[in-house]
Amino acid sequence: MSTRPARLDDLDALVALEEASFSGDKMSRRSWRRAVTSATIAVIVAPLPDGQLGGCAVLFFRRGSNEGRIYSIAVAAAARGRGLGRLLVQGGEDEARRRGCTSLRAEIRVDNAASRALFAACGYAEFGLKSGYYEDGQDAVLIRRVLG
């Protein structure tokens, strides 16, 4: 399996995946459209062999900064545990390198064990906490990786 940049015809599937994967801090359809067409946002998708959307990653970049930010990553529930999350992290890292980034950072909910394990397995180090970062008051763990 492989990853590719999202297209506007992925919008329905992206909104459905977001709806199924997150309970708060969700992106609206309008935000998805803006993300897919933005020059400073990368939306990477992992299509399944049957053409369905297996997962997606959203990364933010800033002009003049060589550190990118992984905003979110989600894998369809039925497709989890098969390496798609890892593939999306790697796809995001490839995109970050293409844009001249030397590192990536992200915030993860402290109570999101699967996500913390995924990023640890991909070589991300936890280096701090942001208290009350999420809509529901949950804290975020800060993670970062220098891209080789």
Ligand SMILES: CC(C)(COP(=O)(O)OP(=O)(O)OC[C@H]1O[C@@H](n2cnc3c(N)ncnc32)[C@H](O)[C@@H]1OP(=O)(O)O)[C@@H](O)C(=O)NCCC(=O)NCCS
């Ligand atoms: C987090 C998430 C993206 C992981 O996707 P995935 O495709 O299941 O992950 P992978 O199969 O690529 O797993 C890679 C590694 O991550 C770790 N991992 C992933 N899910 C795990 C879990 N539930 N428990 C423990 N470790 C886990 C393992 O180390 C795994 O390596 P292994 O398979 O060799 O053991 C997925 O669970 C998800 O979409 N969750 C809901 C959305 C979310 O919380 N996103 C993150 C916050 S933005």
